[in-house]
Amino acid sequence: MEHFKALWTEENQDGSFKTSLQDLSTEILASHEVLVQVLYSSLNYKDALSAHGHRGITQQFPHIPGIDAAGIVLNDASGKFQAGDQVIITGFDLGMNTHGGLSELIQVPASWIIPLPPNLSLKRAMQIGTAGLTAGMAVLALRQNNIFPDSGEILVTGASGGVGMCAIKLLHHLGYRVLALSGKAEMAETLIKIGASRVIDRVEFMSEKPRTLYPMTFAGGIDTVGGDVLVKLIKSLQFAGAVAVCGMAGGVDLPLQVYPFILRGARVLGIYSADSPLEKKQDIWNLYANEWNYELEAIAETINLVQAPEVLSSMLEGRSHGRYLVQILD
Numbered sequence: 001m002e003h004f005k006a007l008w009t010e011e012n013q014d015g016s017f018k019t020s021l022q023d024l025s026t027e028i029l030a031s032h033e034v035l036v037q038v039l040y041s042s043l044n045y046k047d048a049l050s051a052h053g054h055r056g057i058t059q060q061f062p063h064i065p066g067i068d069a070a071g072i073v074l075n076d077a078s079g080k081f082q083a084g085d086q087v088i089i090t091g092f093d094l095g096m097n098t099h100g101g102l103s104e105l106i107q108v109p110a111s112w113i114i115p116l117p118p119n120l121s122l123k124r125a126m127q128i129g130t131a132g133l134t135a136g137m138a139v140l141a142l143r144q145n146n147i148f149p150d151s152g153e154i155l156v157t158g159a160s161g162g163v164g165m166c167a168i169k170l171l172h173h174l175g176y177r178v179l180a181l182s183g184k185a186e187m188a189e190t191l192i193k194i195g196a197s198r199v200i201d202r203v204e205f206m207s208e209k210p211r212t213l214y215p216m217t218f219a220g221g222i223d224t225v226g227g228d229v230l231v232k233l234i235k236s237l238q239f240a241g242a243v244a245v246c247g248m249a250g251g252v253d254l255p256l257q258v259y260p261f262i263l264r265g266a267r268v269l270g271i272y273s274a275d276s277p278l279e280k281k282q283d284i285w286n287l288y289a290n291e292w293n294y295e296l297e298a299i300a301e302t303i304n305l306v307q308a309p310e311v312l313s314s315m316l317e318g319r320s321h322g323r324y325l326v327q328i329l330d
């Protein structure tokens with residue numbers, strides 16, 4: 001194969017960015033060890049940033065975005081994988097400064113690759129993707145910090161997003177009582193259907209007068225929003241509560257005093273899935289293949305590469321919801 005199809009993000013002369021489906025030469029792929037035919041990818045917030053020229057994610061353009069890929073090994077110069085092996089690649093530098101998974105082909109180091117576990121399909125792996133992997137790591141972090149289903153309610157922020165919906169499904173599956181914080185009234189019914197016991201409107205939640213501490217309400221939280229929403233969540237934790245901090249869809253600043261920590265023993269658990277050790281990622285994939293093998297169709301919409309740029313734009317504007325599975329071949 002000398003040419004392949006992929007999404008291509010280019011910088012326009014006026015400094016804006018355009019992402020479109022292009023026929024590209026295989027010569028542009030990095031000379032890493034393993035060539036993979038991608039069958040499925042997915043969309044994550046980081047892809048939206050990369051596809052819109054965010055230099056914190058991608059420094060060099062033109063570029064193929066896509067931090068997730070699942071497919072079949074075509075050849076491996078390292079000898080670790082055989083042609084025909086089914087594999088998953090998420091995170092590391094994929095889709096950042098290495099051409100990414102929104103493409104028929106990727107070429108990556110063998111050290112980034114996870115063999116597809118038995119009982120998991122390539123399609124399901126990408127319905128989960130980085131968002132599900134991150135939600136999984138967040139839930140495990142809460143458990144490791146003694147936040148169990150009988151501890152009390154867990155607040156998931158950015159609830160209608162990819163990480164948010166994955167977190168709600170997983171917490172519900174494990175028997176937790178989940179509250180969903182969302183800015184989208186129209187998503188309330190869906191959030192209840194997938195396992196939230198109640199939906200809290202984000203504007204209403206944030207309308208309360210700022211206080212040093214709020215009543216002790218939540219046993220734990222999974223936060224994808226950051227900023228003032230995260231501050232209020234930390235100040236509203238029960239004694240020895242914990243929040244797994246994943247994202248910054250709403251802001252990066254954390255204006256906070258030390259009181260929740262020294263008066264209530266609040267704990268903040270940082271989550272970063274992209275560069276997690278391969279073994280840690282493998283553990284989560286194994287859980288999704290077995291104990292966490294619940295249905296995901298309700299939260300994942302299937303789209304193709306042509307539809308992806310529009311969805312990536314809607315993500316940055318906060319208009320998207322749930323997971324987007326990208327089927328690479330028509």
Ligand SMILES: NC(=O)c1ccc[n+]([C@@H]2O[C@H](COP(=O)([O-])OP(=O)(O)OC[C@H]3O[C@@H](n4cnc5c(N)ncnc54)[C@H](OP(=O)(O)O)[C@@H]3O)[C@@H](O)[C@H]2O)c1
Nearest residue numbers: 045158159160161162163182183247248249250272273318
């Ligand atoms: N740490 C990690 O390893 C890791 C991994 C994956 C993702 N992330 C991060 O997690 C965040 C969510 O990722 P995602 O893929 O789930 O993105 P997403 O699908 O775009 O979801 C983000 C959600 O956040 C809420 N939101 C958007 N803009 C907001 C704003 N201005 N203020 C408050 N809330 C806002 C929206 O939910 P509602 O309308 O329902 O409120 C939106 O659906 C991103 O910051 C991403 O970079 C981190």
